Amino acid sequence: MLHVKDSLFQNFKFGAFTFLVFYSVIHSCRGESQVIGSSNPIVAQVGEGIILPCHLDPALNALDMTLEWVRPDLDPRFVFVWRDGVELKSKKHPSYQGRTSMFPDELEKGNISLKLSKVKISDEGKYRCFIPGLKKESYVQLVVGK
Template identity: 50%
Template sequence: MVTLVGEDVVLPCSLEPPLDAVSKSVEWARPDLEPRFVHVWHDGQDHMVNQNPSYKGRTSVSIDKLRQGDLSLLLSAVKLSDYGLYRCYFPSQNKTFSVELIVAGIFSITPPSSYSVIVAIVSGMAAGLLIAVVFIFWEWRKTQISK
């Protein structure tokens, strides 16, 4: 899956054949994190006790979709740090599915270094000086032609 920073994304996971999973458990996790849990659904409700704090308030599963065997996770307001491998685990059938999320920034904002600021100022001054020289030469040439 590929998404942009700030977007909402659905990480897909579904049971084949479809099975009503509302009263079952579903674990979404990132093995590289501690705590690793991104979202846990257990016995008909969200169970967020061990949820990784960086996902607080940004994850959900749909009860209607769970009834149809769709265990997909909605991740809202994606951050660059959300990049990684996600594991969807359905314990009652010991099934594991993996999804890699790639997060792209629209553009990267980095503060300019003092060197780049100096280069920009000098370049601007040089361009201004060149324009002034061309203008002076053009005016001088105009006066030479009219004589």
């Protein structure tokens, strides 16, 4: 038997296997999720609403995380910022005002996809889905047709 000397587990004895499994579970919950976008371009027509896919794998509750969708070629670059459970509209590029949203009910399941409505030709480009707290990112390419 392995005796754990940590104050949280004082006076508890774990078998070596149990302790290793517990240790692995703790370490897998420390931000080991990857941010997954789409390897294929997302194609939209002008005026359509589309979803730029992005999720955490394995899924983590992202509701209280800071989430950023940016277009690196814009200034300001922010398309959508989610912090402390709300959207920060003051950071958003003016051309995206009133056209972007997320799915708050899905954030708990690790879905951090961005909904973009009334697509414009100028929306075409490379979008970065980023979680600063995890230092993880993914890119999604949007192609817009007329």
